Amino acid sequence: MSVLVFAETTGGGIAETSLETVAFARGLDAEVDAVVVGELPHGAAGELAEHGVRTVHHATGDAFGAYSGAAWATAVQAAAGQSRVVLAPGTPRGLEVLAHLAARLDVAMAANVVSVVPDDELVVTRQVLGGSVLEEMQLPDTPALLAVAGHAVEAAPAPAPAVGTVRELTPEVAPADLVARVVSVEPVEAVDSSGLTTASVVVGAGRGAGGPDGFGAVSELAELLGGALGVSRVVTSLGWRPHHEQIGQTGSRISPDLYIPCGISGAIQHWAGCASSKTILAINTDPEAPMVTKATYAVIGDMHEIVPAINEELRRRRG
Amino acid sequence: MTDVLVCIKRVPDVGGEVTLTADGQGVDARHVGFTVSEHENCAVELAVQVAAATGGRATVLTLGPAEAVEQLRSALAVGCDDAVLIEVCEPGSYGPADVAREIAAVVADRGDELVLLGNDAADTGDFQVGIRLAHLLGRPVVNGVRTVAVTDGVLVARGDGVDGVETYELPLPAVATVLEGGVEPRYPSLKGRMKAKKAPIDTRAPRSAPAGSGRVRLLLPPAQPSTVDVLGEGPQAAAAVVDLLERMGVAR
Numbered sequence: 001m002s003v004l005v006f007a008e009t010t011g012g013g014i015a016e017t018s019l020e021t022v023a024f025a026r027g028l029d030a031e032v033d034a035v036v037v038g039e040l041p042h043g044a045a046g047e048l049a050e051h052g053v054r055t056v057h058h059a060t061g062d063a064f065g066a067y068s069g070a071a072w073a074t075a076v077q078a079a080a081g082q083s084r085v086v087l088a089p090g091t092p093r094g095l096e097v098l099a100h101l102a103a104r105l106d107v108a109m110a111a112n113v114v115s116v117v118p119d120d121e122l123v124v125t126r127q128v129l130g131g132s133v134l135e136e137m138q139l140p141d142t143p144a145l146l147a148v149a150g151h152a153v154e155a156a157p158a159p160a161p162a163v164g165t166v167r168e169l170t171p172e173v174a175p176a177d178l179v180a181r182v183v184s185v186e187p188v189e190a191v192d193s194s195g196l197t198t199a200s201v202v203v204g205a206g207r208g209a210g211g212p213d214g215f216g217a218v219s220e221l222a223e224l225l226g227g228a229l230g231v232s233r234v235v236t237s238l239g240w241r242p243h244h245e246q247i248g249q250t251g252s253r254i255s256p257d258l259y260i261p262c263g264i265s266g267a268i269q270h271w272a273g274c275a276s277s278k279t280i281l282a283i284n285t286d287p288e289a290p291m292v293t294k295a296t297y298a299v300i301g302d303m304h305e306i307v308p309a310i311n312e313e314l315r316r317r318r319g
Numbered sequence: 320m321t322d323v324l325v326c327i328k329r330v331p332d333v334g335g336e337v338t339l340t341a342d343g344q345g346v347d348a349r350h351v352g353f354t355v356s357e358h359e360n361c362a363v364e365l366a367v368q369v370a371a372a373t374g375g376r377a378t379v380l381t382l383g384p385a386e387a388v389e390q391l392r393s394a395l396a397v398g399c400d401d402a403v404l405i406e407v408c409e410p411g412s413y414g415p416a417d418v419a420r421e422i423a424a425v426v427a428d429r430g431d432e433l434v435l436l437g438n439d440a441a442d443t444g445d446f447q448v449g450i451r452l453a454h455l456l457g458r459p460v461v462n463g464v465r466t467v468a469v470t471d472g473v474l475v476a477r478g479d480g481v482d483g484v485e486t487y488e489l490p491l492p493a494v495a496t497v498l499e500g501g502v503e504p505r506y507p508s509l510k511g512r513m514k515a516k517k518a519p520i521d522t523r524a525p526r527s528a529p530a531g532s533g534r535v536r537l538l539l540p541p542a543q544p545s546t547v548d549v550l551g552e553g554p555q556a557a558a559a560v561v562d563l564l565e566r567m568g569v570a571r
Contacts, residue, residue: 067480069450069462093481096462099447103454106416108533111439111446123535129442132337133346136535147446180459180489187483201569225569233357236500243500249441250357250499258569267334279567281560282547290335293545299560301553309554313561314570 002031004080004143005053006088006097009036013044014051017089019155021148022051025087026158028118033057035079037072038064040166049164050157056166063173069093070177073100078171083143085122090147098145107141114152130249130272151255151276196245201227202256204247204274205235208263208285208303212240217307218262224314230254232270248273262303266291283307321373321469321491324403324431325366326380326422327359327394329387329410330442343536345411346442355390358437360504362497365467366435367398367505373469375432376400380425382418383410388520395515396507403429403521407529414532415443419451424526426456432491433474438463438498443532449496460494461487465501477501 003025007018014036025032034048035057045056059075076097080086086101088094095111102109112127114134121140127149128135139145196202203222209215215229222229230247231240247254249272259277264270266282266289274280282295283303292298299306331346332354338347363379370377379394381387382405391402405421407413413421426434434456436449453460464478469491476487476495507515550559564570 067485070460092463095446096450099450099462100454102416102447103419103451108414108416109445109447110533112444128444128537129331129333129337129346130444132333132540133339134538134540135443136538137533138535139533176457176459180461180487180493182480182485183488184486185480185483186486225564227569246500258564258567268337269334281550281563287549293547294543295547297548297550297563299550299552299556301556305554306556306560309557310560313557314564317561317565317570 001084002033002082003028003085003087004076004083005032005034006076006086006094007034007036007048008089008091008093009039009041009044011041013041014047015089015091016155017091017094017150019051020151020153021087021089022048022053023155024148024153025085026052027153028085028116030084033079033083035059035076037075045164045166050161051155052158052160052162053164054162056164057169058166059169059171061170061173063178066182067093068178068181069096070100070180071173072097073104074173074177075169075171076101077104078169080143085146086143087146087148090149095147098147102145105143107143107145108139109145109147110137110139111147112149113146114149116146130268131275132268132271150253196228196230196247197252197254199228199254200257201225202230202247202254202259202277203227204230204232204259204261204264205303206232206261206264206270207234209235209240210304214304215241217304217311220311221260221307224311227256232264261291262307264291265289266294321369321375321433322431323366323369323375323377323433323435324380324426324429325359325362325377325394325399325435326448327355327363327390327437328381328440328442329353329383329390330355330440337539339537339539343538344534345537353386353389354441356437356439356441357499358439358497361499361502362435362437363394363397363399364502364504365497368502369433369467369469370400371398378403378429378431380422381405382407382413382421382525384408391520392515392518393507395518396511397505398511401521402518403523405523405525407525411534412531413529415445415447416451417529417531419448419455420527421525422448422452423455425523426452432493433467433469434494435467436494436496438496449494453494456492456494458492458494459489460496461489462496463498464495465498467495467497
């Protein structure tokens, strides 16, 4: 049995979420191949081989210069061959490309997959309702299409690296698949200027901030720790902070080493965005708040008193 | 003139603890309200804006039980002109491919030039109905955009991409799925509420039996007993917090 992973690249190599997906695919006890569409960064094929990928299908051609979900799905389809399962990271592009493939092949697709029970008919476990409920779903079609939830498994090199043979392909793309295509990209720092999704420390603030002026101390704490500021949905919907700072089911999903939510009760919609944090230090007036009971550490009390005190102690120890 | 169809889904409004039905096939919604996803609220706002700007009509559609009229009327109250209910007794038995097929039948019948959907439903999170719909209709689709506008029959859609804000331009008819954050959904006016109460609902029967969603069962993640280590209360806890930050190596 062989399975195919749609791998995304960043400037320097293969995206972390794609390497996680490769690690997930290895767990299926199958030969793992991968497909990269467009530019293949130097060393990326070697990186995939280290993670156990047997063949790296590399799709090139004019059609793949600018991003188009439908065209990229054509490349994945061309590489899929007899693959029993096609996997993609649960990123916007991973989900979009996989959905095009699902529609074209008229097969089932599961999103937010966290684990799989391979059998005659594949059964996966996936997150629904923002991760507060799990669903077992059957995917009898071949190929079964799985978008893997972020941090479902950790990326890790394979015990025995594979060869990682690069196979070039230039699939033909139907003109209709190029109609919906990016015509321009405007680099905008504000999209994630603080690096919210990649920061190793995130300080969060919720309704407890009290108003648009209530973020001074939490911003300072984030700065002192070299981290980023994130907020709950209520904060953005009240217009206290911009939407790109929102953590949650309809905002950013974060996975820092340390998350410090201040005055955030921890509703499901917020938890969906921060559940992958390695350590949580909650600051809240309510010891029974879900964010406090789910946290690793907590301080009970008013964030407006506690956070300035922490900032002061940090500055004092630094002299 | 661009007629816009915007698709929404009635979902349980769960904020805290979730309980499941005895058969494990659904969420026990006896003690919770219902809502639609924030993505869809933004899609409704965009539909109303595009229709107003082009002199077209905005129609809201859902596939759901008779009770889903509640969500349709909410969309009518914020400016949608018409509402379509594809009434089904057990919406849970409709998988994303089934839902796309039913919406496609309505669009083929009505001819709406632009169809908007949310990026993903708040409950099942399938991320695929819009794209399946586009394939069935033979239309181009853009995914996860924050704003849409129609100028001279061209859809201009913008959203956050990996390298910055991406702009798509595509000819109508088209399909777009919307992410929250590009527009502020308006509140219903008193006049809007009155109009919504009396508006007729175009209720239709599904075209075909559903193939299903593949759901075997739902289950709750294993309850994690709280292991929280309370470092202290009030500002006096600051020293203990900084001790922790130093131990973790984040207080540089």
